Amino acid sequence: QQVMARGLPKQKPIEGVKNIILVVSGKGGVGKSTTAVNTAVALADMKINVGLLDADVFGPSIPLMMDLDESPLLTDDNKMIPPTNFGVKCMSMGFLVTEKAAVIWRGLMVMSALDRLLRQVQWGSLDYLIVDTPPGTGDTLLSLIQNLPISGVIIVTTPQKAAVQVTRRGASMLQKLSVPIIGIVENMSFIQCPNCSHEVSIFGDNTKDLAVELDVPLLSNIPLDSKISVSSDAGVPVVLSKRENNQYLEMAVTPIQL
């Protein structure tokens, strides 16, 4: 409040970073990290300078998905050099501590760790920093919104009623805080029969209404596809697999191209 009273901006940019994009979800397990990783990798594939920050201090998944498992080296002025794969500069708590150690962290420790992951990193010049946030609308998300100039938010949900309900709450919070929402990525929309290509929806069809209600675009409908989970576990994001005829490559960059 004091800072605001002095008329200084509270949201401090990150040196060299042009756009900060948050990838958020109401619930866990809906494909938020998968979306963040594939968006970042697809942008890097287009020769765009991109970084990926795993802000999920308690459940980092970027190291596995990006096939990175190394402690960052330090520059002379003590900044961390982000480990890089597929042309994406990455930073994650998973590079710094074991998962077990992170579980006992609380409140302020998380916030100061996050600040370090954001600002004590030699990102260099980035067109986009994609931030994979923890699920829900907890302290971490609020703190990111308060402290960083956010260019836009990509919301990820499955079409299931339970997921969409939680997404609705989170999205209205973002709108109240005047954070720009780029749109909604609907994941696990349907499954396609490998024999006859018939599409079966598994989790219902509740996202369209939410998009209308929030007045934001529905960016893509991503099928439940073993190619996605297998490639994710193998540490090769699906947008890079079988590059000819890869329907996911275009989907991944749609939000940014808007």
Ligand code: ADP
């Ligand atoms: P979140 O970040 O929301 O917790 P993840 O991106 O970690 O979710 O995805 C959860 C799991 O579901 C991962 O094992 C991932 O590989 C898998 N997954 C995500 N989206 C799909 C999809 N469209 N088809 C198949 N598996 C998926």
